[in-house]
Amino acid sequence: MNKNSKIYVAGHRGLVGSAILRNLQKEGYENLVLRTSKELDLREKNQVDTFFAEERPEYIFLAAAKVGGIVANNEFPADFIRDNLLIQTNVIDASYRYGATKLLFLGSTCIYPKMAPQPLKEEYLLTGELEPTNEPYAIAKIAGIKMCQSYNRQYGTKYISVMPTNLYGPEDNFDLQTSHVLPALIRKFHEAKESNLPFVEVWGTGTPLREFLYSEDLADACVYLMNNYSSDEMVNIGVGHDLSIKELAEKIKAVVGYTGEIKFDKTKPDGTPRKLVDVTKLNSLGWKATTSMDEGLTKAYQWFLEN
Numbered sequence: 346m347n348k349n350s351k352i353y354v355a356g357h358r359g360l361v362g363s364a365i366l367r368n369l370q371k372e373g374y375e376n377l378v379l380r381t382s383k384e385l386d387l388r389e390k391n392q393v394d395t396f397f398a399e400e401r402p403e404y405i406f407l408a409a410a411k412v413g414g415i416v417a418n419n420e421f422p423a424d425f426i427r428d429n430l431l432i433q434t435n436v437i438d439a440s441y442r443y444g445a446t447k448l449l450f451l452g453s454t455c456i457y458p459k460m461a462p463q464p465l466k467e468e469y470l471l472t473g474e475l476e477p478t479n480e481p482y483a484i485a486k487i488a489g490i491k492m493c494q495s496y497n498r499q500y501g502t503k504y505i506s507v508m509p510t511n512l513y514g515p516e517d518n519f520d521l522q523t524s525h526v527l528p529a530l531i532r533k534f535h536e537a538k539e540s541n542l543p544f545v546e547v548w549g550t551g552t553p554l555r556e557f558l559y560s561e562d563l564a565d566a567c568v569y570l571m572n573n574y575s576s577d578e579m580v581n582i583g584v585g586h587d588l589s590i591k592e593l594a595e596k597i598k599a600v601v602g603y604t605g606e607i608k609f610d611k612t613k614p615d616g617t618p619r620k621l622v623d624v625t626k627l628n629s630l631g632w633k634a635t636t637s638m639d640e641g642l643t644k645a646y647q648w649f650l651e652n
């Protein structure tokens with residue numbers, strides 16, 4: 346990308362899109378195209394075509410998606426598979442038809458089989474059954490990866506796909522019904538502290554292992570790969586180590602300064618037992634995460650307090 350290349354960040358108000366936007370602005374990219382979902386509903390092909398015909402973006406970061414935590418995915422599977430298939434199909438196809446130079450597609454580590462060996466290598470895709478709580482979402486994401494590869498093969502496009510691990514940071518979703526675990530726990534411990542509640546309820550058994558990447562590190566990796574990577578093969582993005590949900594809850598409890606108890610609600614699903622990504626490929630491409638969990642959590646809690 347040149348500093349004056351026309352760059353469309355789809356989903357620029359979300360956790361990932363807003364971090365990519367801040368990164369591009371900080372790096373001096375000045376020709377950025379942005380639309381909210383109200384201004385441009387990416388599920389609507391006609392709206393997407395009109396937008397691409399008018400703006401003709403050269404580079405596209407596809408960070409617009411229907412996103413949610415374990416319970417939202419489990420309760421609204423039709424919304425997750427439909428919206429994601431529509432958004433990604435419309436944007437990937439219009440990027441080809443309106444001559445975009447390059448597109449970066451954001452997948453997720455839930456595309457890997459539930460019981461795949463750990464750490465998850467890119468080649469484990471489609472080698473086993475998926476985690477049932479997010480299978481429809483994962484299938485939409487797998488379709489996105491295959492669509493990028495197929496367009497590259499048949500039409501000679503330059504589409505790349507990245508698979509980030511669980512993310513957190515500014516502009517995260519803190520709605521307790523639909524959010525991911527990390528923002529949910531920040532809010533739960535904060536509210537329990539403010540109201541002097543005796544305990545905080547954490548979903549599931551606390552034993553699942555998860556890896557967490559700060560959204561600004563992810564954004565840096567995405568911009569780096571857009572500039573330095575061109576291959577059909579997807580790339581995992583993570584930190585290379587994980588912790589249990591119980592350990593995460595204890596860390597967040599300490600950051601917030603809550604002194605009550607933690608209780609586990611075992612009626613809620615645990616989901617995948619573990620999904621630690623192998624970051625060998627990413628590291629060999631010359632990129633490594635830099636924000637530690639302690640630093641990221643402190644920043645995320647600060648953002649929550651200010652916003």
Ligand SMILES: NC(=O)C1=CN([C@@H]2O[C@H](COP(=O)(O)OP(=O)(O)OC[C@H]3O[C@@H](n4cnc5c(N)ncnc54)[C@H](OP(=O)(O)O)[C@@H]3O)[C@@H](O)[C@H]2O)C=CC1
Nearest residue numbers: 356358359360361381382386387409410412451453511512
């Ligand atoms: N959060 C996570 O832990 C992870 C996320 N990812 C991936 O990163 C990407 C971004 O996720 P994240 O930032 O967390 O999600 P958010 O929910 O924070 O943001 C999603 C963005 O998508 C936009 N959007 C949603 N529906 C539409 C639509 N119909 N038309 C146009 N825009 C729409 C929203 O725009 P608006 O604000 O204008 O409504 C919003 O800004 C997704 O592909 C997700 O799969 C991957 C791994 C982990």
Ligand SMILES: C[C@H]1O[C@H](OP(=O)(O)OP(=O)(O)OC[C@H]2O[C@@H](n3cnc4c(=O)[nH]c(N)nc43)[C@H](O)[C@@H]2O)[C@@H](O)[C@@H](O)C1=O
Nearest residue numbers: 413414415453455479524525526529547548549614615616
């Ligand atoms: C990014 C990724 O995100 C999702 O997969 P997930 O990692 O299972 O998501 P999660 O963050 O919601 O939960 C992680 C773990 O944490 C436990 N947990 C405890 N207490 C709360 C809690 O209060 N809220 C939530 N949401 N989870 C909680 C929860 O029970 C689970 O064991 C998919 O949407 C998938 O599609 C996807 O891509």
